[in-house]
Amino acid sequence: xxxxxxxxxxxxxxxxxxxxxxxxxxxxxxxxxxxxVGGFLSYSIGNGLYSTRTKQILNESERAAVExxxxxxxxxxxxxxxxxxxLNSVIPSLxxxxxxxxxxxxxxxxxxxxxxxxxxxxISADLDTSLVSSNLREAVRLSPGQLKYQSISITENEQxxxxxxxxTSIQIPxxxxxxxxxxxxxxxxxxxxxFVQRTMAIGALFLxxxxxxxxxxxxxxxxxxxxxxxxxxxxxxxxxLDRRLVERGEDxxxxxxxxxxxxxxxxxxxxxxxxxxxxxxxxxVSDVSHELRTPLTTIKLAGDVIFANRETLExxxxxxxxxxxxxxxxxxxxxxxxxxxxxxxxxxxRAELELQDLNGVVGMAIAGLEPLAASKGSDILIxxxxxxxxxxxxxxxxxxxxxxxxxxxxxxxxxxxxxxxVGASDSAVAVSVTDQGVGMSxxxxxxxxxxxxxxxxxxxxxxxxxxxxxxxxxxxxxLHGGWLxxxxxxxxxxxxxxxxxxxxxxxxxxxxxPLPPKRKTTKSVQA
Amino acid sequence: MSHKIxxxxxxxxxxxMVGIVLESEGFELSFHDAGSGALEKFQEVxxxxxxxxxxxxxxxxIQVCSEIRSKAGTxxxxxxxxxxxxxxxxxxxxxxxxxxxxxxxxxxLIARIKARLRPLTQVVEASGDLVTLGPLILxxxxxxxxxxxxxxxxxPLEFSLLLTLAQKPKQVFTREMLLELVWxxxxxxxxxxxxxxxxxxxxxxxxxxDNPKIVTTVRGIGYKAGQA
Numbered sequence: 161x162x163x164x165x166x167x168x169x170x171x172x173x174x175x176x177x178x179x180x181x182x183x184x185x186x187x188x189x190x191x192x193x194x195x196x197v198g199g200f201l202s203y204s205i206g207n208g209l210y211s212t213r214t215k216q217i218l219n220e221s222e223r224a225a226v227e228x229x230x231x232x233x234x235x236x237x238x239x240x241x242x243x244x245x246x247l248n249s250v251i252p253s254l255x256x257x258x259x260x261x262x263x264x265x266x267x268x269x270x271x272x273x274x275x276x277x278x279x280x281x282x283i284s285a286d287l288d289t290s291l292v293s294s295n296l297r298e299a300v301r302l303s304p305g306q307l308k309y310q311s312i313s314i315t316e317n318e319q320x321x322x323x324x325x326x327x328t329s330i331q332i333p334x335x336x337x338x339x340x341x342x343x344x345x346x347x348x349x350x351x352x353x354x355f356v357q358r359t360m361a362i363g364a365l366f367l368x369x370x371x372x373x374x375x376x377x378x379x380x381x382x383x384x385x386x387x388x389x390x391x392x393x394x395x396x397x398x399x400x401l402d403r404r405l406v407e408r409g410e411d412x413x414x415x416x417x418x419x420x421x422x423x424x425x426x427x428x429x430x431x432x433x434x435x436x437x438x439x440x441x442x443x444x445v446s447d448v449s450h451e452l453r454t455p456l457t458t459i460k461l462a463g464d465v466i467f468a469n470r471e472t473l474e475x476x477x478x479x480x481x482x483x484x485x486x487x488x489x490x491x492x493x494x495x496x497x498x499x500x501x502x503x504x505x506x507x508x509x510r511a512e513l514e515l516q517d518l519n520g521v522v523g524m525a526i527a528g529l530e531p532l533a534a535s536k537g538s539d540i541l542i543x544x545x546x547x548x549x550x551x552x553x554x555x556x557x558x559x560x561x562x563x564x565x566x567x568x569x570x571x572x573x574x575x576x577x578x579x580x581x582v583g584a585s586d587s588a589v590a591v592s593v594t595d596q597g598v599g600m601s602x603x604x605x606x607x608x609x610x611x612x613x614x615x616x617x618x619x620x621x622x623x624x625x626x627x628x629x630x631x632x633x634x635x636x637x638x639l640h641g642g643w644l645x646x647x648x649x650x651x652x653x654x655x656x657x658x659x660x661x662x663x664x665x666x667x668x669x670x671x672x673x674p675l676p677p678k679r680k681t682t683k684s685v686q687a
Numbered sequence: 688m689s690h691k692i693x694x695x696x697x698x699x700x701x702x703x704m705v706g707i708v709l710e711s712e713g714f715e716l717s718f719h720d721a722g723s724g725a726l727e728k729f730q731e732v733x734x735x736x737x738x739x740x741x742x743x744x745x746x747x748x749i750q751v752c753s754e755i756r757s758k759a760g761t762x763x764x765x766x767x768x769x770x771x772x773x774x775x776x777x778x779x780x781x782x783x784x785x786x787x788x789x790x791x792x793x794x795x796l797i798a799r800i801k802a803r804l805r806p807l808t809q810v811v812e813a814s815g816d817l818v819t820l821g822p823l824i825l826x827x828x829x830x831x832x833x834x835x836x837x838x839x840x841x842x843p844l845e846f847s848l849l850l851t852l853a854q855k856p857k858q859v860f861t862r863e864m865l866l867e868l869v870w871x872x873x874x875x876x877x878x879x880x881x882x883x884x885x886x887x888x889x890x891x892x893x894x895x896x897d898n899p900k901i902v903t904t905v906r907g908i909g910y911k912a913g914q915a
Contacts, residue, residue: 453768454698457790461704464793465711492790515907 178386179379186375187368194364202357209349214309214324217344220263221307221326224254228267228340232332243335244279251282254342263344266292270301270329270337279335284343292325292341300327300339314345322346385413389420401428441506448502452495456488463488490626497628501611504635511639513664516555517548518589522582525562529570537575538595540566544582551589551662557636558660561644562591564629565656569595571625572654583672587662590673594655600648608646609634633658641665647676690804693734695719695751696766697744705738708793709800722746726754734761736803741767741778749781756782760842762803766791779883784844785870802871803844820853820912821901823892832892844869845888852902852912861909885910 228250237243247267254265264284283289291312299308307328314323327341388405395403404424405417467485470478503509526540533540562580569578573595583590600608607613612627637644640660648654659671692714696702699720706716719728723745729737737755741748752763765778765786778786785799818825824833830846832839841849848869852860860868862878870880885904889896905911 453789454701458698458700458704460790461701461708461793465704465707 179376179383182379182383183372183376186379187372190371191368194367198357198360198364201360202353205356206353209353210322210346213344213346213349217324217326217342218307218309221309221328221342224342225307225328225330225340228254229330232330235333238334240279243332247279247332247335248282250340251284255284263342266341266343267330268292268297268339268341269335270339273336279332281338287343291323291343292327296325296327296341297339300329301337304329304337312343314343321350382413385416389416392420392424396424396427401431438506441502448499456492456495460488460492494626494628497626497632500632501628501635504632504639509635509639511554511557511664513552513554515550515552518551518553518558518584518591518660519544519547519549519582521555521559522562522580522591525559525566526580528563529566532567533570533578536570536573538570538573539577541577541579543579545584549582549584549589551584551660552664553640553660554636557639558658561633561636561658562593564633565591565593565658567625568629568656569593569597569654572599573597576653579677581673581677584662585668585670585672587666588659588668588670588672589662590657590659590671592655592657592673592675592677594653594677596653599650599652599654600646601650605646605648608648609644643671645671645675649676689713689715690735691715691717691732692736692738692800693717693719693729693732694738695722695725695728695743695748696738696740697721697742698740705796708796712797714800722748722751725751726758729755729761730758736800737761737763738800739763739765739783741765741774749777752778752781752783756842760840760845762842762844764799764803775877776879776883779880780887782842782887784842784884785880805871818850818853820849820856823849823853823901825850825853834892839891841888841891845884845891848884848888849892849902852910856912859905859908859911865909881910 231246231250235243235246237246250267251265255263264287266281266283266287266289268281268283268289269279291314293310293312296308296310300306305328307326309324309326312323312325313320323346324344325341326344327339330338330340332338385405392403392405401424404421407414407417407421463481463485466473466481470481473481522544526542530540566578566580574597576596578596579592579594581590581592581594583592609630611631614627634644637658637660641664642658642660645657645659646654647657655675655677657671657673657675659668659673661668692709694702694705694709694716695718696705697720702718702720706718709716717728717732717734719725722743725739725743725746739748739752739755743751748765752765755761755763762785763783765783766789767774767778767786768789775786784803787796787799816826816828818827822834823839825831825846826833827850830843832841832846832849848865851865851868862881865881866872866878885902886896889899889902892901893899900914902910902912903914
């Protein structure tokens, strides 16, 4: 488990860090290359050493064979004892001469001969005759006068090292054919090779470490600008639009930095432009507000003075004064709504949040609209929980919103009762306003929050709404991070439900009040 | 008795119209049409109340407001076209007693003016001549506040606010109560009026306005005199 966790950590590191990946793959590939090159080198060095030594050994053996043959050919001894002595003397003479101090000698009689003299085969004291294989002996017998050799493995003190066995045939007068074998030890060549291999391995290890270090520094040097760029990009994303990369040199990294900086520059320009456009719009709203409101104030004051004195006017002028008075009022409401919605469009609206009782706000909204409801013949039924329903919201805005919903319900309620319900859960509070009036079709529900949209253009407007009320209500709701939803059915009425989080920023998934409202079972149309 | 009102507004029509409305209520009016020179006009006329537009050529209304405030405690009502809280609060912080948002009803304007010109009778009746509040002594007939020998200059509104709190040092006043008692508003008005004026008052009477000891806040309810 531990190993697996470690592997996973390693793999994670590997995936995460470009640099670790680069260093790792460089080291891995150079290790493979070094093994291949090292193998080749050690093979060819070994080969070279072996073939040089072999050539030397063969020369030596040739000389030895000729010498031995000459010794016997020139000898005049013919009795067995003298010949045996001569034979025996060959071994030490061959053992001691030559460059290799470790050569061993055997003079073996070829089998299957009918000679009168059977001499003992002299053999170097510590030579294991099994090193001279029967294959070699056969080859020697089959090609008399020629040198034959074979690579062998010599085991000494439980360690084996390579060697060469060389053989040739020797004719001994009266004694017939003998075979001279010289066994050479390649231990010093093996030692040389071992030393070379060891040196190469150490060198390779050092090289791999060096390559690792170099690739680390090189990639670090290459990755650093990328890492810097990532860091700066992160800062820019956080809003520090002034951050730039350092442009140094003429290389590809410098090009990256230059392009990056150019991109940031143009981004910053665009953002500043947008910001200034937004600021201009806010300024415009503010200016329009002032410019329109001052003459409207004069008109309003003048209208009021005329209206207050309408009794002294002729009937036509009197009616005009009354109409003007009403329309100035309507104009003012419309102007206020327009300014409010453009403040929202400019993003200039901020909620003044305060922990307060939703019941109280609902009560105030109802009190404000009761006269209108009474004039239309609608009763307002209240279904609110006892005690206070505390939540964090902008009181004036939410009161205005509920007033809007109520005015809407009164206008479309056809004089039937209107129900206002308040509900609360742990995370949310809700208000719903339900009428039993004309209702809306699905298509109408879809457009109900559109600006200046009217459910039925042919319908007479009686309460003088501006057509912006629900659009502003929706903006107010979004400002609070809440929901404003509507259910409606033609001929059965409509229900608007506002749901607000208890605390700003708190997440809620369900409204405390049902939509459609609990009444008779009806098919729902929901926006 | 006829009160003198100075109207400072750059819009000729509005100025004249406000004049017509207020003169019909029996006020005596003078006018000025720019921010520059408004203070000189104020000193020349010596009005009982100033109606001051926020946006004025030359000098803006907020600047004019603090200039007048540095010379006198005369009630000032700002006429503002903006309802953004920033502008409203800035005007109040500069020393305005109240504000009216354009377009306003003539009845609202007249009610606000009358509320500002109303003598502080109901408050005064209740107690004697001198009221002590911590290190402060409030002289009701002399309409002044002293800390030891030092006279602290308060506007009539600030004096009335402090006196209202000082007369019932144990009682916590909600912002709505103060609006009714001090401003004379019986309807729902902007509670920011109270917040800003309490702050202005503190900056004049407290040793450390950030850590008030004379007028303290009761969280979630309102204000009271003295510490809890």
